[in-house]
Amino acid sequence: MGKTIIDCDINKSYLVKKLHTTGALRQRLISFGILKGTQIKYLASTKMNATYEIQVGKMTIALRKDEAMKIEVDEYEAN
Amino acid sequence: MKQIKIALVGQPNVGKSMLTNAIGDTTLHVGNFSGVTVEKKEITFKYKDYEISIVDLPGTYMLTNYSIEEKVTSDFLQNEEYDLILNVADSTNLERNLQLTSELLNLEKKMLIALNMTDEAKKENIEINANYMSELLGVSVVQVSAVTKEGIEKLVHNIIQTYEKPKKESKLVFSEAIEEEILNIITHLSDNKFQSKLSYRKIAINLIGEDKETYRMLLDEPIWITLQPILLESIKHIKMHHDEEAMIDIFADEFMAFNNGILAETVKIKNMDVTKLTTTQKIDNVLIHPFLGIPIFLFLMWGLFQLTFEIGSIPMDWIDGFFGWLGSTVGESISNDDIRSLIVDGLIAGVGAVVLFIPNIIILFVGIALLESTGYMSRVAYLLDGFFHKFGLHGQSFIPLVTGFGCSIPAYMSARILKNDKDRLLTLFIIGFMSCGARLPVYVLFVGAFFSPESSGNILFSIYICGAILGIIMAKVLKMTAFKGESEPFVMEMPKYRLPSVVLIWHTVKSKTWMYLKKAGTFIAAASVLIWFLSNYPHDDNLKHDYENKIELAIGIESKNMLSNELNQKLLEQSFLGHIGKFIEPVFEPLGMDWKMAVALQTGLAAKEVVVSTLGVLYSLGGDVDEQDSSLKERLSQNIPFASAVAFIIIMMIYLPCLAATIVFSKEAGGLKYTFYLFLFTTFVAYAFAFIGYHITLAI
Numbered sequence: 001m002g003k004t005i006i007d008c009d010i011n012k013s014y015l016v017k018k019l020h021t022t023g024a025l026r027q028r029l030i031s032f033g034i035l036k037g038t039q040i041k042y043l044a045s046t047k048m049n050a051t052y053e054i055q056v057g058k059m060t061i062a063l064r065k066d067e068a069m070k071i072e073v074d075e076y077e078a079n
Numbered sequence: 080m081k082q083i084k085i086a087l088v089g090q091p092n093v094g095k096s097m098l099t100n101a102i103g104d105t106t107l108h109v110g111n112f113s114g115v116t117v118e119k120k121e122i123t124f125k126y127k128d129y130e131i132s133i134v135d136l137p138g139t140y141m142l143t144n145y146s147i148e149e150k151v152t153s154d155f156l157q158n159e160e161y162d163l164i165l166n167v168a169d170s171t172n173l174e175r176n177l178q179l180t181s182e183l184l185n186l187e188k189k190m191l192i193a194l195n196m197t198d199e200a201k202k203e204n205i206e207i208n209a210n211y212m213s214e215l216l217g218v219s220v221v222q223v224s225a226v227t228k229e230g231i232e233k234l235v236h237n238i239i240q241t242y243e244k245p246k247k248e249s250k251l252v253f254s255e256a257i258e259e260e261i262l263n264i265i266t267h268l269s270d271n272k273f274q275s276k277l278s279y280r281k282i283a284i285n286l287i288g289e290d291k292e293t294y295r296m297l298l299d300e301p302i303w304i305t306l307q308p309i310l311l312e313s314i315k316h317i318k319m320h321h322d323e324e325a326m327i328d329i330f331a332d333e334f335m336a337f338n339n340g341i342l343a344e345t346v347k348i349k350n351m352d353v354t355k356l357t358t359t360q361k362i363d364n365v366l367i368h369p370f371l372g373i374p375i376f377l378f379l380m381w382g383l384f385q386l387t388f389e390i391g392s393i394p395m396d397w398i399d400g401f402f403g404w405l406g407s408t409v410g411e412s413i414s415n416d417d418i419r420s421l422i423v424d425g426l427i428a429g430v431g432a433v434v435l436f437i438p439n440i441i442i443l444f445v446g447i448a449l450l451e452s453t454g455y456m457s458r459v460a461y462l463l464d465g466f467f468h469k470f471g472l473h474g475q476s477f478i479p480l481v482t483g484f485g486c487s488i489p490a491y492m493s494a495r496i497l498k499n500d501k502d503r504l505l506t507l508f509i510i511g512f513m514s515c516g517a518r519l520p521v522y523v524l525f526v527g528a529f530f531s532p533e534s535s536g537n538i539l540f541s542i543y544i545c546g547a548i549l550g551i552i553m554a555k556v557l558k559m560t561a562f563k564g565e566s567e568p569f570v571m572e573m574p575k576y577r578l579p580s581v582v583l584i585w586h587t588v589k590s591k592t593w594m595y596l597k598k599a600g601t602f603i604a605a606a607s608v609l610i611w612f613l614s615n616y617p618h619d620d621n622l623k624h625d626y627e628n629k630i631e632l633a634i635g636i637e638s639k640n641m642l643s644n645e646l647n648q649k650l651l652e653q654s655f656l657g658h659i660g661k662f663i664e665p666v667f668e669p670l671g672m673d674w675k676m677a678v679a680l681q682t683g684l685a686a687k688e689v690v691v692s693t694l695g696v697l698y699s700l701g702g703d704v705d706e707q708d709s710s711l712k713e714r715l716s717q718n719i720p721f722a723s724a725v726a727f728i729i730i731m732m733i734y735l736p737c738l739a740a741t742i743v744f745s746k747e748a749g750g751l752k753y754t755f756y757l758f759l760f761t762t763f764v765a766y767a768f769a770f771i772g773y774h775i776t777l778a779i
Contacts, residue, residue: 022325033174045369
């Protein structure tokens with residue numbers, strides 16, 4: 001697996017490359033609009049990096065480290 | 080009169096409850112946290128010749144079955160009878176909201192869309208061409224604002240229009256690759272003259288979209304044999320076009336493409352400055368700061384409890400005075416001794432002791448409603464998940480747990496937001512450790528009796544905190560033993576901060592307070608009378624006469640008082656309650672409690688407020704003459720040793736919640752056996768900690 005959300009830099013945008021999960025969690029992520037090709041931005045994390053805060057479109061989503069590690073991302077080249 | 084039944088659907092935090100409130104005069108609860116409206120709620124109102132009823136379905140991001148609420152919504156939409164769908168969308172985030180809209184369009188029902196929060200969209204310079212959007216989607220689109228009531232008239236008017244006119248063909252289209260396959264399946268169905276309630280197009284889309292119901296329906300049909308190879312081929316083609324993604328991804332992708340097309344045509348955002356921080360971001364920079372976030376939260380909680388205690392005490396004095404006056408006024412007008420005692424000592428004293436705590440309860444409920452409706456609650460879940468997860472709980476467990484400080488009943492019900500069974504059960508078992516509002520009176524009474532007024536706020540706060548900490552430790556213990564297994568994923572939206580709606584908070588607090596009062600008027604009144612009866616009967620007239628004669632003969636007020644106290648003591652001991660208390664006393668003896676305290680705790684199993692009224696009845700019986708002015712607090716501090724009071728408070732913190740809550744628990748946990756476990760668990764823990772607490776206090 002390549003770079004995931006936990007390897008991202010703060011306040012930088014990325015593109016979702018692959019969701020390494022199936023079933024309920026995948027459905028959940030998709031229902032928030034997190035799917036292949038979506039642009040996301042890593043906003044913050046709590047102390048000890050237990051929980052991550054990302055921006056998807058206009059929504060702010062909180063996810064736990066375990067879940068963040070399942071979202072593989074690519075660098076986003078702004079044009 | 081024509082009846083129109085509307086299914087109100089929308090993603091969480093789009094202001095659905097607010098909207099129903101704006102349309103008709105109702106009392107719906109709104110929250111910013113995903114899934115506060117778990118229960119199906121219905122409002123009915125009349126407009127012209129129509130009776131319109133709206134079913135407020137739980138907010139859902141997609142028509143999936145991720146959580147119980149989402150399942151409720153998708154089941155309702157697919158299986159229940161209704162005339163039309165009213166889809167509420169947040170105008171400031173249509174990109175996300177239209178995803179659900181396209182799924183709804185796919186249901187092929189009559190539908191209209193309310194673009195809510197038009198006022199906010201204007202502030203954010205978002206311009207929406209609703210007419211053109213309506214044309215492109217093939218359904219009526221109305222811009223509304225639940226806050227300013229803008230567009231509400233038009234919405235109701237359009238509801239009637241949509242109801243009266245025949246359903247328009249949905250304009251939802253897929254990419255060429257999928258449309259081609261849909262056509263293939265439709266052709267096959269019509270060639271074979273297949274009979275179905277659903278349209279051919281709907282069947283085709285459902286088959287490609289892997290809808291289980293549709294498969295189940297077709298599996299029994301002869302056409303399945305010829306349809307299957309065509310379908311297989313279609314799915315293969317589609318997957319090839321989409322890089323072998325899963326169907327759910329493909330459909331999400333398709334909907335998104337369709338929506339982006341619509342949005343590009345109908346929505347203009349003028350001079351949006353992406354570098355400028357939004358208000359929500361600015362607030363979040365402080366409230367969920369990595370270091371300051373948790374201290375700020377704890378401070379807010381502490382403030383809430385201080386407020387509950389400090390401000391609440393003012394009207395409490397008035398209420399106390401009122402019931403005192405009522406008791407003596409009513410007492411004077413009744414000549415029969417037994418009846419007077421029943422009314423004054425049983426009924427008025429019992430109910431009065433409960434009503435006394437209304438101010439505290441109102442303040443606490445307002446605080447919780449504020450946390451919920453502003454959007455702060457989900458921030459707290461974000462902040463605390465890391466910590467909670469370590470103890471086997473979920474960040475979202477926080478919601479039921481905090482609600483538990485108000486009342487265990489809604490807390491048990493709100494635990495439904497946890498999808499995973501084990502996570503939910505674990506949370507259910509811990510909720511009781513969060514001291515509910517009904518226990519507050521008991522704490523206030525004991526803290527007032529045994530601590531100085533200056534420290535009472537702090538002591539009360541530490542009682543709540545100790546309960547919470549103990550609960551979390553117990554969660555870990557349970558997670559390691561009874562509830563081993565995978566945890567539920569934590570993925571949740573952090574909604575925009577919104578100013579709370581005064582109207583909705585008022586409705587919430589009003590209904591909760593009313594519920595508490597109703598309980599006081601019925602259940603607790605009955606319980607007070609029962610306890611009064613048990614403590615006053617059977618009469619022992621001989622004993623009474625003996626003592627009355629002795630008192631008559633005694634010289635000096637002091638010896639008279641001593642004798643009258645002795646009489647009261649003896650009378651209580653030979654009453655029914657005395658016998659019950661005596662019977663269970665040995666169990667409570669190691670905790671330094673006498674039979675009166677033991678009885679008070681037993682009655683608390685019915686309802687926690689009853690503990691106060693029981694103590695009231697038990698400790699003020701027959702105290703006429705000069706002890707009239709001394710309050711229950713003083714009586715308690717005179718009659719109960721400090722260490723026993725500590726043990727009493729600890730048991731109150733931990734043991735089984737009230738009867739009503741226990742019933743709800745049993746329903747939510749899914750079986751009586753869990754109630755039995757809960758009883759064993761809480762009783763054991765309560766007793767053990769009370770024992771420890773008692774002996775530590777004695778040693779100090």
